[in-house]
Amino acid sequence: xxxxxxxxxxxxxxxxxxxxxxxxxxxxxxxxxxxxxxxxxxxxxxxxxxxxxxxxxxxxxxxxxxxxxxxxxxxxxxxxxxxxxxxxxxxxxxxxxxxxxxxxxxxxxxxxxxxxxxxxxxxxxxxxxxxxxxxxxxxxxxxxxxxxxxxxxxxxxxxxxxxxxxxxxxxx
Amino acid sequence: xxxxxxxxxxxxxxxxxxxxxxxxxxxxxxxxxxxxxxxxxxxxxxxxxxxxxxxxxxxxxxxxxxxxxxxxxxxxxxxxxxxxxxxxxxxxxxxxxxxxxxxxxxxxxxxxxxxxxxxxxxxxxxxxxxxxxxxxxxxxxxxxxxxxxxxxxxxxxxxxxxxxxxxxxxxxxxxxxxxxxxxxxxxxxxxxxxxxxxxxxxxxxxxxxxxxxxxxxxxxxxxxxxxxxxxxxxxxxxxxxxxxxxxxxxxxxxxxxxxxxxxxxxxxxxxxxxxxxxxxxxxxxxxxxxxxx
Numbered sequence: 001x002x003x004x005x006x007x008x009x010x011x012x013x014x015x016x017x018x019x020x021x022x023x024x025x026x027x028x029x030x031x032x033x034x035x036x037x038x039x040x041x042x043x044x045x046x047x048x049x050x051x052x053x054x055x056x057x058x059x060x061x062x063x064x065x066x067x068x069x070x071x072x073x074x075x076x077x078x079x080x081x082x083x084x085x086x087x088x089x090x091x092x093x094x095x096x097x098x099x100x101x102x103x104x105x106x107x108x109x110x111x112x113x114x115x116x117x118x119x120x121x122x123x124x125x126x127x128x129x130x131x132x133x134x135x136x137x138x139x140x141x142x143x144x145x146x147x148x149x150x151x152x153x154x155x156x157x158x159x160x161x162x163x164x165x166x167x168x169x170x171x172x
Numbered sequence: 173x174x175x176x177x178x179x180x181x182x183x184x185x186x187x188x189x190x191x192x193x194x195x196x197x198x199x200x201x202x203x204x205x206x207x208x209x210x211x212x213x214x215x216x217x218x219x220x221x222x223x224x225x226x227x228x229x230x231x232x233x234x235x236x237x238x239x240x241x242x243x244x245x246x247x248x249x250x251x252x253x254x255x256x257x258x259x260x261x262x263x264x265x266x267x268x269x270x271x272x273x274x275x276x277x278x279x280x281x282x283x284x285x286x287x288x289x290x291x292x293x294x295x296x297x298x299x300x301x302x303x304x305x306x307x308x309x310x311x312x313x314x315x316x317x318x319x320x321x322x323x324x325x326x327x328x329x330x331x332x333x334x335x336x337x338x339x340x341x342x343x344x345x346x347x348x349x350x351x352x353x354x355x356x357x358x359x360x361x362x363x364x365x366x367x368x369x370x371x372x373x374x375x376x377x378x379x380x381x382x383x384x385x386x387x388x389x390x391x392x393x394x395x396x397x398x399x400x401x402x403x404x405x406x407x408x409x410x411x412x413x414x415x416x417x418x419x420x421x422x423x424x425x426x427x428x429x430x431x432x433x434x435x436x437x438x439x440x441x442x443x444x445x446x447x448x449x450x451x452x453x454x455x456x457x458x459x460x461x462x463x464x465x
Binding site (some may be wrong): 020021024025027030031033049050051053054055058061062065066067068069070071072073075076079080083131132133134138141 | 193194195197198201202204205206207208209210211228231232235301303304305306307308310312346374375376377
């Protein structure tokens with residue numbers, strides 16, 4: 001239990017720091033920004049209660065918002081993404097997952113983890129960019145930005161998951 | 173019987189509420205987020221949730237301190253260039269002064285008003301947080317209320333206009349740069365006196381559009397665009413950029429100009445915040461005038 005909390009806390013701090021100090025400054029071809037901090041929500045253990053997931057999603061979104069001067073935008077899209085996380089796992093993986101395991105290649109399978117990540121990130125990015133474009137609407141550019149950012153984020157998360165030795169070794 | 177039914181119903185209802193409590197939390201947090209989005213879109217004044225608060229500001233200034241070393245060569249080159257320009261200007265002015273003095277040296281009645289002075293002064297600040305690719309971009313700088321910075325002050329770099337101060341905390345302030353649809357700047361083509369509105373097109377950090385410029389204004393590609401001075405924020409004649417392209421607007425009476433911005437927002441390190449100590453006076457006078465409408 002303590003281990004879980006500590007692990008979650010470290011994930012939170014490290015991912016937020018990486019996001020606000022490094023990744024927020026990356027704008028590949030001026031359209032794509034990877035949002036790696038979503039990895040925190042993705043890796044919460046299966047069976048975490050719905051309200052906890054929603055709350056922590058909101059929290060990490062709010063912290064990222066504070067650093068990138070976009071109050072409420074990340075918080076909104078993260079809360080939505082956190083809310084659909086559990087139904088999504090049920091839909092993709094069925095009900096026979098043991099409680100308390102961490103989503104990873106080993107527990108979900110390569111295809112399963114990829115689909116899970118992809119759907120989750122598409123939901124988050126579409127909401128985020130739609131909210132952002134409330135001030136300035138430009139459909140073509142918006143679509144390009146969403147697609148490009150989804151691709152970079154998914155690539156980054158899948159790569160990092162492949163190198164995440166801890167989750168491969170224990171698988172739980 | 174009906175009491176038992178009622179109890180059963182209440183229990184079911186309670187059960188339902190407890191089981192679905194993450195739904196309520198979800199709705200609550202979403203509403204909270206929307207309030208934040210809406211309030212800050214309406215007017216960016218919330219210090220608590222912006223990068224001008226103590227923790228985020230401190231972290232940004234540490235990272236800004238580290239990254240500032242990476243651009244020293246470029247900054248040095250720019251400063252040398254600027255220095256050269258200013259030296260040239262100084263020489264020119266000195267020469268003019270000499271000529272004028274030679275003209276007026278015998279005229280003892282020339283007594284300039286010593287209370288008349290340039291109503292602007294500068295505060296130098298370092299950029300600690302910056303974005304160029306969002307739709308609404310913001311810049312955080314490391315000077316705040318303690319250094320005399322107030323909301324609605326203009327901000328310039330060594331090359332040209334940057335933006336306007338929006339939120340101020342004790343040691344940090346957030347600037348709305350040209351790269352933000354909320355910011356519209358009154359500009360004119362240098363040499364003419366007709367003005368238009370400069371706003372960002374949301375895509376490229378190097379370009380912005382100058383709209384509503386009357387058709388009969390004469391200009392060419394490559395002409396400089398400067399501030400018009402029709403606000404209490406920027407003095408007239410600060411460089412904004414240069415004209416790279418123009419086309420007629422759809423209503424045909426105005427030009428829309430594409431302007432290459434003079435300030436390189438992607439490599440912004442030092443800025444100057446302009447203090448205009450007559451700003452309050454001007455705004456109050458204007459407000460007074462509008463009240464009578």
